[in-house]
Amino acid sequence: MRVVSLVPSLTEAVAVTLPGVLAGATDWCSHPVDLDVTRVGGTKNPKTDRIIGLAPDLVIANEEENRAPDLDALRAAGVEVLVTEVRDVPQAFRELDRVLTACGARSRPRWLDEAEAAWADQPVPERRRTAVVPVWRRPWMVLGRDTFAGDVLARLGVDHAYAHHADRYPRVPLDELVAARPDLVVLPDEPYRFTAEDGPEAFPGLTCALVSGRHLTWYGPSLAEAPRVLGAALRAAAR
Incomplete structure (x- = not known):
């Protein structure tokens, strides 16, 4: 599996969970700090020709961070694109599950369980x-x-x-x-x-x-x- 990520959050999630799967990421993908992949430009202005040249099995994107014309250009070139939508914390966990499964994860990573538990255990604030x-x-x-x-x-x-x-x-x-x-x-x-x-x-x-x-x-x-x-x-x- 070869994946290009156009979302810094998803880049980190995939890199930590599935080492070696990422072939490319944006210039803004700063974590993990030792990430060594081909850089493909910004989230709003990715170099689609460079992405296509990497021959990825999947490009992961987000409806807010990435522009539809760029994603359409990748699809037109025959590249599969998975677009996430994240508007709240529960949706983030669902989308992370979906992305990691699509990238080849066979089981849920421990960090995702720990993250979900951290938010589930969050006490009700005493005052707002x-x-x-x-x-x-x-x-x-x-x-x-x-x-x-x-x-x-x-x-x-x-x-x-x-x-x-x-x-x-x-x-x-x-x-x-x-x-x-x-x-x-x-x-x-x-x-x-x-x-x-x-x-x-x-x-x-x-x-x-x-x-x-x-x-x-x-x-x-x-x-x-x-x-x-x-x-x-x-x-x-x-x-």
């Missing part, structure tokens, strides 16, 4: 907090409706202010974000790399939580430690 969750700057974009990251935060007791917005990643003026007066401003280090020097200064008087984007937005082996890592960051910010 509100948040705005920027994912980009210039222009400001935040989590909106039906997002995996939004569901992750909700399970940790954090309800983001734009959960019912018509868009999944709405552009919202900074003054409106500040005027919302949330309990927290959650600033991940990806896709935009917010840091202590780049992000919190835009929200004077508000509590900011700098969090790991991989633990907030990736659905792979990092799911097993995400409740602990994110929970600790959110608690530390609230002190």
